Amino acid sequence: MAVAGRSAASLNDLAEMARVNRRDVARMFMAAGNGHFGSCYSCTEIVTALYFALMRVDAARPDWPDRDRFILAKGHAAPTLYSALIRRGFMPEDWMDEFEVKVGARLMTHPSRRYQPGVDASQGALGHGLSIGVGMALAGKIDARDHAVYVLMGDAEIHEGSVWEAAMSAAKFRLGNLTAIIDRNGFCVDGRVDDVMPVEPLADKWQAFGWDVIRLDGHDLTALLTALAPRRDVIEGRPRMIIADTVKGKGVSFMEDVRSWHSDAISPEQYACVLEELGEGGA
Amino acid sequence: MNAPSDLEVGAAIAALRASYPQKAIRLQFGETILALGQADPDFVVLTADLMYATGIEAFGAQFPDRLFNLGIAEQNMAGVAAGLALCGKLPIVSGYAAFTTLRAVEQARADAAYNGVKVIFAAQSAGLSYGVGGPTHQTFEDVAIMRAIPNMTVLVPSDAAEVDACLRAALVADISGPIYIRLGRGPERCWSTPGAHFAIGKAVPLREGTDIAVFANGSMVVEALIAADFLGSFGIGVRLLNLPSVKPLDTLAVRQAALGVSAILVVEEHSVIGGLGSAVLECLAETASPPVRRIGVADIFPPIGSAHELRAHLGLCAENIVAQAFELLQMAGLRKHVFLR
Numbered sequence: 186m187a188v189a190g191r192s193a194a195s196l197n198d199l200a201e202m203a204r205v206n207r208r209d210v211a212r213m214f215m216a217a218g219n220g221h222f223g224s225c226y227s228c229t230e231i232v233t234a235l236y237f238a239l240m241r242v243d244a245a246r247p248d249w250p251d252r253d254r255f256i257l258a259k260g261h262a263a264p265t266l267y268s269a270l271i272r273r274g275f276m277p278e279d280w281m282d283e284f285e286v287k288v289g290a291r292l293m294t295h296p297s298r299r300y301q302p303g304v305d306a307s308q309g310a311l312g313h314g315l316s317i318g319v320g321m322a323l324a325g326k327i328d329a330r331d332h333a334v335y336v337l338m339g340d341a342e343i344h345e346g347s348v349w350e351a352a353m354s355a356a357k358f359r360l361g362n363l364t365a366i367i368d369r370n371g372f373c374v375d376g377r378v379d380d381v382m383p384v385e386p387l388a389d390k391w392q393a394f395g396w397d398v399i400r401l402d403g404h405d406l407t408a409l410l411t412a413l414a415p416r417r418d419v420i421e422g423r424p425r426m427i428i429a430d431t432v433k434g435k436g437v438s439f440m441e442d443v444r445s446w447h448s449d450a451i452s453p454e455q456y457a458c459v460l461e462e463l464g465e466g467g468a
Numbered sequence: 469m470n471a472p473s474d475l476e477v478g479a480a481i482a483a484l485r486a487s488y489p490q491k492a493i494r495l496q497f498g499e500t501i502l503a504l505g506q507a508d509p510d511f512v513v514l515t516a517d518l519m520y521a522t523g524i525e526a527f528g529a530q531f532p533d534r535l536f537n538l539g540i541a542e543q544n545m546a547g548v549a550a551g552l553a554l555c556g557k558l559p560i561v562s563g564y565a566a567f568t569t570l571r572a573v574e575q576a577r578a579d580a581a582y583n584g585v586k587v588i589f590a591a592q593s594a595g596l597s598y599g600v601g602g603p604t605h606q607t608f609e610d611v612a613i614m615r616a617i618p619n620m621t622v623l624v625p626s627d628a629a630e631v632d633a634c635l636r637a638a639l640v641a642d643i644s645g646p647i648y649i650r651l652g653r654g655p656e657r658c659w660s661t662p663g664a665h666f667a668i669g670k671a672v673p674l675r676e677g678t679d680i681a682v683f684a685n686g687s688m689v690v691e692a693l694i695a696a697d698f699l700g701s702f703g704i705g706v707r708l709l710n711l712p713s714v715k716p717l718d719t720l721a722v723r724q725a726a727l728g729v730s731a732i733l734v735v736e737e738h739s740v741i742g743g744l745g746s747a748v749l750e751c752l753a754e755t756a757s758p759p760v761r762r763i764g765v766a767d768i769f770p771p772i773g774s775a776h777e778l779r780a781h782l783g784l785c786a787e788n789i790v791a792q793a794f795e796l797l798q799m800a801g802l803r804k805h806v807f808l809r
Contacts, residue, residue, distance in 0.1 A: 250556065298583060306554055307583050310574055316544045317579055320551020320559075323536070327512065327557065347575075350544035358536070 199406050202272065203233045204463055207436050209268035211451075211459045213284035213292065219450040221294075222440050223433035225265040227370035227403065228337060231429055232257075234409040235335060236269035241415070244274035247302040253332050253415065254305045254321050258314020259339035259368060260295035261448070266304070267292055275303030312345025314338060315365055319355050322363035326420055333415040336365045341373035344382050349394070356395025361422030364413060365396075368403060370433040374447055391426040403429025437462050471794040474787075477698070481786045484694045488657035494592060496628035497651060498523030500635050501560070505531050511558040511639065514538060516545050522562045522592050542567040546575035546587075553585035558639070561587060565594035565650060569610040573617075580646040581619040587646040588638050589614075595686060595737035596770065597653035599778035603769040610650060612742020615715040619645035621668060622715040624736075624744070626689040627658045630712065633666035641668055650686065654775055657690040669713050671721035677705025680793050681729045681758075683722065685711045685744055687775075688735040688763075688784060695789035704797065714744050719751045726752055730800035732760045733792055737784055740764040759799070761792060 206229050214220030232255075236242070240253040257266045264284065270276050276291075284292040291300045295309035306317050318336035325332050342348065355363050367387065375381050384390075388398045401408040412427050433447070434440030437459050451459070472480075501513065505527050512534045519525050519537060528535040538545040542563060549559040561568065568591045569576070580587040594607045615622045621643060625634035631651060638647045674689075675696045684692035689710050696706035709725050711718065726732055732752075734745040745762035752760060763783060770782060779785055 254555075306551070307578070310578050313547055313575060313579055316547025316575065317551035317554065319544070320548035320553070321555050322551075323548065324552045324555030324557050327533070328555075347541075347543040347547065350538075350541035351547065354538055354541070354544055354548065357539075 196406055199233055199237055202237050203229050203406070205272065206233055206265060206268040208460065208463050209271070209281060210264040211456060211463070213264045213267065213281050214451055215456045216282050217285035219448065220264065221261045221448045222437070222451070223370065223372060223443070223446040224259060224262045224339065224448070226435045226437065226440065227431035227433050228259070228262055228265055228368045229435065230404045230406055230409060231337060231366055231368065232265045232269050234406055234413055236273055238410055239413055239415060240335070241332070242273065242303070244303065247275060251330060251332055254318070254334045256306045256314040256318050256334070256336045257296050257308055258311065258336050259342055260308030263292070263294060263296045266296055267301070270301070270303040273303070276301060311339065311342040312347045315348050315351035315355070318363055318365065319351050319358070319360060322355070322360040323358055325362050326358070326360065331417040331420060332362070333417065334363050335413070336363070338365060338367050339373070340367050340369045340371065340384060341378045341381065343367065343384055352391065352394040352396065355424040359421050360424045361416060361419035363424040364427065365424065366413070366427045366429055368431055369428055370431045371442070372433045372444055372447055376444055387428050395423060396426040397423045398426045398428065400428040400430065403431035404435055471791070472702070477787055477790055480698055480701070481694055481790070484697055485657065485786065488659055488690055490655035490657050491628040492655045493597070493628060493631055493652040494523040494654070496631050497590065497592065497635070498526055500632045501562075502527045502530065504635065504639060505534065508639065511560055512536065512552065513560045513562055514545050514549055515562045516540055516542050516567070518563055524562055542572040543575050546572040547579045549587045550575065550579035550583055550585055553580070553587050554583060559587050561589045563591060564605065565591035565607040565610050566605055569607065569613050573613055576614070576620070576646060577617045581617050584619060584644045585646070586643055589646060589648045590635070590651060591648060592651045593653040594650045595652065596765075596778045596782070596784070597687070597775045599770070599773045599775050602772050606770060608739040608765040608770070609742070611714055611738050611744065612746070614648040615742070615747065620715065621645065621647040622650070623647065623668065623712055624650045624685040624714055625666070625712050626686050626710065627656050627660050629658060629660045629662040629664065630666065632662070633664055634712065637666040637668055652687055652775070656687055659690045659693055666712070669716040669718060671718035672710040672712070673708070673721070674710055675700070675706050675708035677707045678728055679705045679730060680797060681707040681709070681725045681732045682735065682789065682793070683709045683711050683725070683732065683744065683748055684735040685714065687737050687779070691784070691786040692735055692789055694786035695793065698786065698790055699793055704793070706793070711744060714747055717747050717751060722748055722751050723755055726755070726757045729758055731758050731796035733763060733789060733796065734760060735763040735784070735789055737779065738764050739767065741767060759796065761796060763788060763792060
């Protein structure tokens with residue numbers, strides 16, 4: 186695999202890394218017997234663009250002060266992040282096979298900086314990530330460092346009131362070094378997000394809270410590369426919100442836009458179908 | 469022995485109490501934060517529209533780039549503090565105990581304690597110190613909640629000088645986790661020596677005696693001192709321990725202090741559920757120990773009242789410590805009598 190262990194160069198390489206990521210995620214969930222397929226597959230391109238083209242990270246120095254930060258606020262999509270970190274060299278590949286399978290497994294449902302090099306903040310409870318991201322971006326401003334901070338949230342995560350507390354504070358402190366992304370896949374556990382608790386008009390809401398807002402197709406790598414590019418010269422300014430319209434379960438025909446695949450058990454037969462749809466070969 | 473009359477106790481204790489000068493905790497907190505800010509350029513302070521209410525306006529005026537006002541949003545404040553700490557900053561969160569622990573507890577737990585970062589939660593108006601605010605602002609569950617969180621240090625200093633020493637110790641402590649400092653609000657009687665060293669995890673012996681042991685922290689330390697000195701005038705020896713470090717608790721000192729006395733009294737301005745009394749009982753339950761009685765806030769929402777009057781109303785005072793001590797010693801005498809017979 187040409188791009189493993191370093192930043193990808195071309196769009197083709199990135200598309201290939203997205204495919205590898207989906208296969209890795211299926212491998213981890215197969216080890217556990219179930220998983221949040223839908224939530225992972227909707228954000229594959231977002232995480233791939235960040236880790237293989239945009240973010241300044243170094244697997245040899247996971248605590249490098251000048252690294253860019255990524256917070257997976259929708260922590261239940263952790264395997265997508267694990268794959269990216271493993272393929273960038275932060276963690277060994279064979280950790281994937283112990284995902285959730287034993288007491289003390291290093292890879293679990295939600296990301297943890299205790300056990301996983303490269304994870305910038307332990308997550309799991311929804312509605313926490315943006316506040317932590319505000320703190321990280323504020324630290325960058327205080328210390329005049331140019332690291333970028335990215336926070337990836339779910340579209341139903343913003344039901345949590347603390348997200349809006351954080352939204353106000355990011356605008357107040359003019360955190361131009363902060364980029365938040367909403368994975369707008371349309372589903373939460375109990376059904377369509379907008380049936381459970383409507384969130385639109387999303388763009389208007391974030392603009393009203395003082396953010397620059399870009400809405401795009403969250404599976405379009407070209408659009409993501411432009412919209413998510415670090416703004417190292419804009420440490421002081423309006424924070425940036427990327428509303429990424431995505432498909433829950435993207436990439437696997439029988440999972441796409443199906444509520445139950447938010448988190449479900451997978452059989453060996455279904456796993457074979459997933460691998461077939463995602464193509465043979467890979468990393 | 470015969471217990472003195474209420475009138476005798478009241479007059480003597482009032483005289484002892486009057487011998488201690490008072491200083492407001494909020495005033496001391498502001499002075500200490502300002503002094504520390506001048507000496508140490510690195511830490512930052514966060515508040516939730518409580519700059520004036522927690523006494524840090526002078527720090528804010530001198531260091532406007534180091535004070536961040538998050539508005540009335542304690543959950544976000546705690547998360548932002550954790551994010552700052554994850555990027556190497558040392559944040560001091562200056563808020564009210566009620567909201568720091570009850571509204572933002574998940575952020576304190578998941579963002580700060582679980583992530584293993586040092587955030588100092590300076591939580592004012594705890595206990596009954598804002599008694600007139602009623603049960604929404606009175607805080608009597610905070611120690612129970614915070615000490616149940618792994619990786620959390622819980623400190624309950626008493627008077628102005630100890631608050632100052634405690635903040636200084638917390639600032640330099642080499643701890644990879646949050647530190648919860650429980651603070652009062654208005655004037656409290658000063659008993660400790662300014663400049664004394666504050667050791668996290670250590671008990672502070674204040675009186676030596678062999679009849680009864682009294683453990684206290686926070687505003688109850690000076691009341692316990694008054695009670696101990698009054699009891700001493702009756703020839704009753706009180707072994708008094710100040711326990712400002714509830715977690716880690718100085719279990720060795722607690723166990724040693726429990727040896728050879730007839731009874732133990734634990735006194736705190738907190739619910740009898742989950743606070744210092746519970747921590748002491750957890751420590752002593754695994755050893756043979758004399759009977760332990762707790763003085764604290766019963767399992768109730770207290771009425772309103774000014775801090776000192778409300779404490780007295782609820783029995784959080786030297787007079788009640790004396791009364792309980794006599795009762796415990798009389799019971800111990802009876803026990804001894806029964807056993808000997």
